[in-house]
Amino acid sequence: MSYRNLFAAVLIAFTFAPVALAQSPTATPAAAAAQNPASSKALAIVNNQQITLADIDPQVRASIENLDKDVADVRRRVLDLQIAKMLLEAEAKKRNVTYEQLVKAEISSKVADPTEEQIKAFYDSNRNYFGAADLEQARPNIRQQLRNRRGQKLLDEYVTTLRKSYSVVMGMDVNAANLAPTALLATVAGSNITANTINDDMRIKRYIFEMRMQTYDAEALAVNVKINNILLEAEAKRRNTTAEALMKAEITDKIKHPTEADVTKFYEENKARMNGADLATVRAEIVTYLELPERQKLEQSFAQKLRAGAQIRLLITEPELLVEKISTDDDPSRGAADAPITVIEFTDFQCPACREIHPVLDELLKTYGNRVRFVVRDYPLDQHPQARKSAEAAAAANAQGKFFEYAAALFKNQDALDVAALKKYAADLGLDQARFNAALDGGTYAAEVQKDVLDGDEYGIDSTPTIFINGVRQRDLSPEGLRVGLERALAQAPKSPARPAK
Template identity: 35%
Template structure:
């Protein structure tokens, strides 16, 4: 039986007057404020059939939007502008779309244009790029306004209970454990690897990394690759083999898997025997079963001290959660 992480206490129902977000000035919104703001049919539909992590994400975004409304109301009074004018002003800060960017977008999507020329498509492409850039700029400016106001989300995220099994780097008693469910044929998993490396570099001994396998059925070579990685782990070379698999995810046939093992100097008789061993298959199946129990159906998926971050995430999404966890651990001492 796999040992479980220490069970987190079940969260009690939030009190109506409990604060869910606040500014540094002390201004805050309560649980009842949030519920009153989001209670409508569209929200009810969005929340239906969602797991705890997804519901938390929707509530967190709703809290952010409500606090942003409060902040914009304050700015309206201070500057004598309505919200539409404020947003238009922020959008005008967007960097100019260069001709080279329009041409690059045209070339990247030429096959979708049905033979239409550059002259025909350029105005529409430019308009779309300008719209995207404006939206990105407005979002970034609003985020900066929230940060300057000392915005802080107080909603406690749900925490999953995970087994301790898996290849790991870092001390068992590290204050933060990052569990990664991965698939060696998944392009998003490959793109996540440099982010994970940056996290390990930034947090050092404060972060423990655990890798679990979630080979998806749509990827023909993902399970054999996971088996091979498990066999490399038996010989103490998991993370070297793990990195080698992601270097060329198109080369995952059996000869490719064996070639990597040879390059790492693994005992090939032991490696080949391990690939077909029932114990190795059971190890992968245990990871699949845990992923199913946790409601994880896609890769990559990450858990930071049990808090789910699903899909490919930017570095900043991880650091926000990890920094909050480190602060929570420090405060509890």
């Protein structure tokens, strides 16, 4: 990665930090509505009973109420970072060095690695954030976060110094209503920043969209929890019992508890993640964890029963989907180029999640026949040392018309992806061995794989599999989630005469 890309990554990491739900004092619905009239807006209606913003979890309510302010803060921060970038470019030109050399000298090289004590302290203070991940698993993420913080401090200090040497004149407010694309936001060392610099940046669009989607997801969850609670209380009243007793009868008492052998087996298999705790100390947590799948299944089933006889109307609206232009170049594909749906997957042949989704996606797409074009692009992750060469091998197989057969072989044999194995799979498929070996050994398709990676970086991809359906990044990669994405794309696609299946 170049220093320019590295610096950009640092900037994005600070600007686009995870948005936490805002903290808010607990308030009664009536008090919340009095403090903010918007809290009385109806979010759902259940059997003629309204659910308003004032009725849901206070933290979720605060995140919804603060969303526009949070978006405005992001846009201001992005403008600040654009100013910082232009100041650095001006200083690099003055010193007759490259931008990358300046960033390395003044920022990157001065970011010290955190100590083991600092890493552990961060982990201990943020245990909820890391979930089931132990310290060893969380270490790379923590190290990068702490380095990013230090890099941000150095950047802020250096930019403050540069502002004393260069003219920075602020223009219109970046969050002003109805900004024209050419509206002047700032002039830095004689160069202008206009509104379209911020508005047209797809990285910013992605992040703001994700902010809105996370808030919507939290709102939808909170509303559905409230709906379930209303129905639970009504059912308990109908049965002349309490909600707690009803939950115990319908869920807790029906759970099959794990045996002592189950608990011991889990403990032994996961001992390294227990941070030295003995079985007696973590037994209760293990039991709860092992019971969780069945508990969730029972809760879902009971909620469906309660909802079956209820009149429910949701009034919340999902944010407008972000549609991106994702290039397909000459990448391997199946289906007609003019199919109404184009599915693009960025994959990594050494990625377990990619292996798991491969047959699911394959079967799902078959049901759509000639209505779908499926395109595969490469995004080998750094932590998978054999993924890049495997991608080159798949490209060599594609040159002989056997990409999808070869990809299936790679996923089937994911534990054996050394060069010798890659050549064996080609032989098994009857490929021209000499031609395949020459392409693989000579790195014929290395540049093609690298182009996919660079494109993936531009599209904000940081994990695999990443799937786009008609330009919309899929957030839910479950079979049902993908089906919903396909059906939505099909409904929105221009209608055209049906073609006979081939």
